[in-house]
Amino acid sequence: MKQMFIEFLGPVSLYYGFGIKIITATILGLLIGYDREKKMKSAGLKTNMLICLGACMYTAVSLIASGDVATADPNRTAAQIVSGIGFLGAGAIIQSRGSVVGMTTAATIWLVAAIGMVVGMGYPVVATIFTVTVLLVLTFIGPIYTLLERKGDEKTVHLEILSKGGVKNSVKEVVLQEVDVIHEIYEKIVDPNSNQRLLNIYITLHPRRVPMLMEELGTIIQVKKVNYHFASNEDYSEDSNS
Template identity: 40%
Template sequence: MSGVWYISDWHLTIRLLLAALCGGLIGLEREWNHHAAGFRTHILVCIGSAAIMLLSIYGFSQFVTEENVRMDPARLAAQVISGIGFLGAGAIMRTGATVSGLTTAASIWVVAAIGLCVGAGFYYCAGLATLLVLVSLFLLNKWEKVLMRDRRHQEVTIKIFDRPGSLGRIATEFGLQGIQIANVNMTPEEKPVLGEKGEPVMELRFRLKFASGDRMVKALEGISKTGDVLSIESKWSSSQTVSRMSSPSA
């Protein structure tokens, strides 16, 4: 059989393989940067979207000759566009004032659209969309970091012994490196390990504004040497633990 409502197994195979390639290229960038949805997730989304598009166009070809039957290739594709949002929402995470995963969620959504284009045989659009997405994720990401480096905020969590002047010493180290403290939250530990003089442990969550990564490194190194710090955690630098814990004095 031939006609607009029919496709050969060879062409169907090409479309699914092309969908896997397009989705894999975008997913590889997400995987390389250790995001929630990576290489395999994007491939599966793109292949699934292409398969649904193929099903929507060619899967009901046996009903073409039936009377009172109207073919609508967009009917299943529309459900993909709305339904993929649930998968994208699962990649979005919020930690305090920081929201992450929005770009990954958007990449999942656009990969679904690319899969639909490939499934429909809209190859130029699929290829161009894949290229633009890769440019956005690779090149524009670096450009955005340079453009917004003076406006970004970073969260740093520091556990300290609650001693007089501890917070002041930490704030001084940040100030010496030109790092602005936008906000700080203080939370006492529920089951703290007491220090040498029986001091309780306090968790400090800083929201910082800085332009230079080197200055942040110097600030964290200076803070770790103050003698009050138990641990420092930051998304920007790897977690480090300072050995300051000892049994309380008698």
């Protein structure tokens, strides 16, 4: 009976090995997918689970094929996985309509595929450590970066978000991950026929954090365009009353 290698277990039966790999890849993809889903990213729970599972299966099958066919090369399959993930990552960036946003989402997709490949090679513990590291980066780097910035350098920022349909709650959730208080938020219907809306938000934020916030907002599915400019502290009250 055919066998495959699993870290710390050595050679195990084919079906037992596949079972371990499938379950591990699904769980690790789910963990990263949940983090992205709760942050309202376009590549969420299902996408990350499928990417991790697919990369795992392609890698595992290529290793089996290399044992059966003398000319088979598992490295070629790994290279094709990386190429295919490149297209998915490019799609995550292009989705934001020309703005340079979605880089974190694209990088996460790339890393999830790498995690799946590590599982497929038979190293579930290494893949788990890798996943925990990715989650730590996604969770804590932003807050640490914010703490290192000086409060005195913060400015009032006016965000203008054009969307198809209401995105007020989704936008508030993303913005409140970066700031403690939203000074003003109001929505105007630009085109009733197409349900286009313009959401205006005034917040206080460090200038270097603005591009990262723009990237986060640009990945919300219904958002079509995001603009910003720096305003004085009095501008938001005047604008909302006009």
